[in-house]
Amino acid sequence: MARAEAAPAPSSRAAAVRQRLMLTAEDTFAQVHDAAQRLRLERRMLDLLQGGMREVLVTSALVGPALVLWLTLPHIGVARALGPALALVLISLERVRFLRRMARERARRDDAPRRWARGLAWRVWLSGGVIALWCHFVIAIGTQELVSYLLALVTILAAGATAQFCSWPPVMWATISPLLLGMAVQLALSGAADHRVGAVFALFLWLVLGLAGLRFAQTLHNDMRTRLRNEDLLRELDRRRAQAEAAHMAKTRFFAAASHDLRQPLQALGLYLSVLEGRCDDVDTLARMDQCMGALDRLLAELLELSQLDAGQLECAPRPIALQPLLDRLASMYQAAARLKGLQLRVHPTAAWALSDPALLERALANLLANAIRYTSAGGVLLGVRAAGGADWRVCVFDTGIGIAQAEREAVFEEFVQLDNPERDPEQGSGLGLATVQRVAALLGHRTTLHSHVGRGSCFALQLPRAQPLADSQAGAPARAAITAPLHGRVLVVEDNAAARDALALLLRGWGLDVVTARDAAQAEEALAGPAPDAVLCDWRLPGPRDGLAVLREALRRHPALKLGALVTGENIETLRAQDAAFVLLRKPVRPLRLRALLASRLGHAAVGTP
Known part of the structure; x- marks a missing residue:
């Protein structure tokens, strides 16, 4: 038969108790090996101790x-009763002074928590010694009833000290030891049998409270170490988040600031391509070059638009707008693309008015509509408006396309995500459309929703606040048409980029115009001093202190009969338009057809439409 496992020997229990009691001498803080972490832990524990000291000051000084x-006054006389009372008041006042000095110096430099804790330990030990002296007078002279009151009072003080000072065990021991051990020794030496029982009780209470205080201290220290680790993790998380945000903002600032430089070669390439169209017989190659040019133009425009949204460079100006003209305009823009894929593009009639920024809303809905047509191979696309409940409208784009699985619905709003284009075919888009929609909607304060069934289609929607109809509103946009008639007139081109300047000059001369070029504001002024130009095409960012707006204003001042002043830029059109509405704003890269239509209309030649 196996021998039963022996119970722990009494000596092992005693060793455990001794080890627990010696925890104070060994210092619980020594369990933290890292010096910096140990100092942080000591500071936090001293904060708790300092708060506990303030809470017991009222009890020590008054109660x-x-x-x-x-x-004691009726039993031990005035001198023996008044002496300890005055001593407690003086010690409490000195403790107040010490706590104030500790707070001031810790605020300046908090690198010695143990020194302050030792100072507090000496002061509470002195208070306990005064109370022990008072107990000696009471036990020697007082009645058994008074001794019982005294024992109860000492028990309350010791229990309160254990709760308040357990964050720093040496201070806790310095408080309860004079109270309980002093009481136990004096009761044991008094010789009375009843007092011996009280001595045993006081000794037992000292042991129980001390062990409980150490256990509480260990729990506090563990919790505080966990809190410090969590704070470190949060700081690291904040640091990494700040780095990520800084990198993100650097990216957006780069794209926003570099938009001018990125568009310059694209502008020149487009202009040279337009020149080649009248000189080259290889129509297929030119068509493919034009397709590549268009794809590059769209990708750059989407990237820059996304960076402007992230950088907060676009401003919205909500106003009441009729939704039906907007939907009709979008349908007319994408009808050809839908018909090319054999899709039916329909608009559900509506009389709804909403509060939004017309340009930004049209941009977001155009992206949704283009996305719906791109991912629908059969069936159709429907534009419509539904009541969203309350005071909102929901502008919906329905399609009968491939649908989106539940697990992928959040990912589709991220940059460069294309669920059905693993080969990254540029003809299927860049994957930035829905990301732009999400950011535009956030800028406008509109909610974006998505409902989809795989294999049946999807519904993307923007939720807009309702608005009251305006009395006189006009919708629609003038159509554009190609212009083939020769142009006549004098044009000043101000452009610091040589390639873009030469390409634009070559294109304009091919249209029959007399062209003068300048690279900066100084050369532009020299040109303006000569024969008056009919039109000035000026880049916004120029070398030197003056920009394109300054050049255009100077041209208008010198030649009030100027027929056209156009600012050509890749910057935020809305911001520039707000600066000066007297000039036409053209975003790079400028399409030659639009530029020719603009020149034809302003220089007085026949032209269908406006730019």
Whole structure:
């Protein structure tokens, strides 16, 4: 038969108790090996101790001395009762002074928590010694009833000290040891049998409270170490988040600031391509070059638009708008693309008015519509408006396309995500459309929703606040048409980029125009001093202190009969338009057809439409 496992020997239990009691001497903080972490832990524990000291000051300075006088004055005389009471008051006042000095110096430099804790330990030990002296007078002279009151009072003080000072065990021991051990020794030496029972009780209470305080201290220290680790993790998380945000903002600032430089070669390439169309017989190659040019133009425009949204460079100006003309305009823009794929593009009639920025809303809905047509191979696309409940409209784009699985619905709004284009075919888009929609909607304060069934289709929607119809509103946009008639007139081209300047000059001369070029504001002024130009095409960012707006204003001042002043830029059109509405704003890269239509209309030649 196997021998039963022996119970732990009494000596092992005693060793455990001794080890627990010696925890104070070994210092619980020594369990933290890292010096910096140990210092942080000591500071936090000293903060708790400092708070506990403030809470017991009222008891030490007022309640304690009052109880001393009330309980002992009739029994031990004025001198023996008043002496300890005054001593407690003086010690409490000195402790107040010490706590104030500690707070001031810790605010300047908090690198010695143990020194302050030792100072507090000496002061509470001194208070306990005064109370022990008072106990000696009471036990020697007082009645058994008074001794019982005294024992109860000491028990309350010791229990309170354990709760308040357990964050720093040496201070806790310095408080309860004079109270309980002093009481136990004096009761044991008094010789009375009843007092011996009280001595045993006081000794047992000292042991129990001490062990409980150490256990609480260990729990506090563990919790505080966990809190410090969490704070470190949060700081690291904040640091990494700040780095990510800084990198993100650097990217957006780069794209926003570099938009001018990125569009310059694209502008020149487009202009040279337009020149080649009248000189080259290889129509297929030119068509493919034009397709590549268009794809590059769209990708750059989407990237820059996304960067402007992220950088907060676009401003919205909500106003009441009729939704039906907007939907009709979008349908007319994409009808050819839908018909090319054999799709039916329909608009559900509506009389709804909503509050939004017309340009930004049209941009977002255009992206949704283009996306719906791109991913629909059969069936159709429907534009419509539904009541969203309350005071909102929901502008919906329905399609009968491939649908989107539940797990992929959040990912489709991220940059460069294309679920059905693993080969990254540029003809299927860049994957930035829905990301732009999400950011535009956030800028406008509109909610974006998506409902989809795989294999049946999807519904993307923007939720807009309702608006009251305006009395006189006009919708629609003028159509554009190609212009083939020769142009006549004098044009000043101000452009610092040589390639773009030469390409634009070559294109304009091919249209029959007399062209003068300048690279900066100084050369532009020299040109303006000569024959008056009919039109000035000026880049916004120029070398030197003056920009394109300054050049155009100077041209208008010198030649009030100027027929056209156009600012050509890749910057934020809305911001520039707000600066000066007297000039036409053209975003790079400018399409030659639009530029020719603009020149024809302003220089007085026949032209169908406006730019």
